[in-house]
Amino acid sequence: MSNAATETANGVQSVDRALRILEILARSGESGVTEIAASLEVHKSTAFRLVATLEQHGLVEQVEGRGKYRLGVGLLRLAGATSARLDVVQEARPLCKQLAAATGETVNLATLSGHSALYLDQVAGPSALQPHNWVGQHIPLHATSNGKVLMAWLEEAELKDLLGRLPSYTGLTITSKAALRKQLEVVREQGYAVAVDELEVGLTAIATPVRNAHGDVICSMSVSGPTFRLPPDRVDEVLPLLIEAADELSHRLGWGMR
Amino acid sequence: MSNAATETANGVQSVDRALRILEILARSGESGVTEIAASLEVHKSTAFRLVATLEQHGLVEQVEGRGKYRLGVGLLRLAGATSARLDVVQEARPLCKQLAAATGETVNLATLSGHSALYLDQVAGPSALQPHNWVGQHIPLHATSNGKVLMAWLEEAELKDLLGRLPSYTGLTITSKAALRKQLEVVREQGYAVAVDELEVGLTAIATPVRNAHGDVICSMSVSGPTFRLPPDRVDEVLPLLIEAADELSHRLGWGMR
DNA sequence: GTCTACGGTTGCGCAATGAGCAACGCGGCC
DNA sequence: GGCCGCGTTGCTCATTGCGCAACCGTAGAC
Structure with a gap:
């Protein structure tokens, strides 16, 4: 009827x-x-x-x-x-806090949701006020370090489905599919992704994958902050800390235990 | 309610x-x-x-x-x-006002910022003796009730970073790290902190934690006034009101239900 | 200052719609 | 294999939620 x-x-x-x-x-x-x-x-x-x-x-x-x-x-x-019942967030919280304290920057946890990245949790650095709470927000995949990580280990079919329009947010946003695929290749090789001024001018972020017991990339962990506080050499300093935290989280979720 | x-x-x-x-x-x-x-x-x-x-x-x-x-x-x-639109100060304002009216004393809202407490908001009581406005000021952590609350629930690593020199402001200021740690233990147990004549002679303050949805202590709410108006028995009267207001604020920020 | 218009709020009565019933499919557990 | 418990679904009736229209604030224009 x-x-x-x-x-x-x-x-x-x-x-x-x-x-x-x-x-x-x-x-x-x-x-x-x-x-x-x-x-x-x-x-x-x-x-x-x-x-x-x-x-x-x-x-x-x-x-x-x-x-x-x-x-x-x-x-x-x-x-x-x-x-609280999402075991990933639960498990990650202390690690995120520690990482935020160690780096002084904001730590985020994001996962794939539909055609964008869904931010699951955020721990701000010791700076007085939370910069901008992204929890619950959907953020474009191609313009963020988290998004690149989340896409990098996808199957070809899934990836293809996600690569629609690639809107530009700043002059540095990757807008070509070919360039993005190349980026993802690099991300896969080096095991982390960086985004400098790609979503917002003055915003830099680094992200690494978090895996479950099956080895699937289930979410990504990132450190982000103003570009002036995260120049290339500082990124190199933060990177090992981030990787350590993400690996520890993966480990706690059963990855690498066999 | x-x-x-x-x-x-x-x-x-x-x-x-x-x-x-x-x-x-x-x-x-x-x-x-x-x-x-x-x-x-x-x-x-x-x-x-x-x-x-x-x-x-x-x-x-x-x-x-x-x-x-x-x-x-x-x-x-x-x-x-x-x-995204939630602001602690804004959410707290009506509660602070009510508390200030009920107690007749000054209500403050403070958060951790670097190595000190940053005062976010202040609502003065109706008393003639108006304290100076602390909003925007950085106040030492170890000599204030707010500071003790903010430190009490920190991770060990973060706390260690904050405990540097402990300058004395009055004869009653806590200057030993051991004594301060003991004090924080007490604060954690009883859920509030008191400071009498520790920052300024003649100034008494009580503070309780405010939590967000994750249960993190994000700021502290305090009632303060001249010591002669806030003797121990008056503190006992004010305390439940303060705790109620702070809990209500935590509740509005998503804390509780678990 | 009065008039008008707009947006949130409320009583009323009809029928659309949501609730209860009972039957079904599917596991797990004796 | 049979029992029990679970989530799930077609059918039917009256409960309930909906549209209507009137109400009452405030705000803005003339």
Whole structure:
């Protein structure tokens, strides 16, 4: 009967709508009820009730009494519980902390998710405030050291699927497929990837693979910081520390035990 | 105040149930459909359909084909969008204000920065005796309640790096590393730190830790005032208020639930 | 200062939709 | 092999969630 427009295979309608509201808010940052209702193609009141229910659970909150809605802190609690059960993150946390302390820079853990890199965890260096929290964000693969590492050990078929458009973010972003493939070759050979000013001018990052018991690359660990603090010779200093930490993590996940 | 307890208030029933499933999974780590249905006091099939809808949006995932369900990485993505705009100071402000009003003393928020404590925010109490504004100032760690809290939960390596010279400011300043370590032990045990006349004669302060979703101590909240207004018995009165405020802040930042 | 418009909020009644039931397939365990 | 427990699915009914329309703030224009 209901040959709905988009993918509405099955599922509970109102729940589906509620979850779409969360996604809308994630994308827009802030939205009003009317705006949400328009996006969902439902009546204002329907959208309002859904939002109200989400609000009761702390997943959304309204900004300043009367006004728009945005995602709430309840999500942080849920996400905390999520990453707590991801054994990789759990296992990695002390290592990341130690690495962050040793290098003074920010350490990230990223994995492949869809067509981009999903940042699983972040430990900031001793600098006062967290630079920019990337946890949960999807970051383009071709412009980051993490992304290069995650792609480098993929099967040809999977890789091909990921290499779509390669948008440019700075003058140094790799935008040609051939050049990227060549890069990945280098990454595979040397066992790590570097990205200098490729995603953002002034941002340098180094990444290495983390393997599970089967030897699959399941995520990548990176150290990143402002380019002026991470010139080539400093990168050479940090690299062994990063590799040591990532190898230790792989080891704890069963890699190399046989 | 504390959510989750009050149910069946109003809102969209199916959405409410779906969100409760998320909370159940956050608490249990993994649950089967039958188990969830029992918790919700609904039929198995109902629980299944709700879970299936959550799964379509990546908020839950089933472990290994046939089996139990757990929270999914989609939550990390949503949480990423949340924490992108999340600012500790901003989140803390109303709580600090309330605490300042309740205690009549000055409330501060401090974090670790290099080798000292950086004061992020300050809300003065209504008293006539206004202390000078510490926001943006770097204050020695070993002579303040905030500093002790910030050090108490550090890794040994990081702590070692911080314990250099311990200059004396008053007759009561802790200047021996052994004594300081002992003090930190106490702080860890009792969950708060006190400093009386250690930085300045006539200045008393109490501080408690604020944690993020991972449980890391990211900053400390303190109440401070002239020692004559904060004798030991008054400290005992203020303490629960401070702890409540700091815990609430931690809660808003995602701590708890595990 | 008044008027208008816009956005969030709420009571009401109908029917769409989500919940319960029961049956099924599939493992694991006696 | 048979039993039991699990997740999963078709069917049916009435619960419940939806659309409507009216309400009530605030904000901006004239």
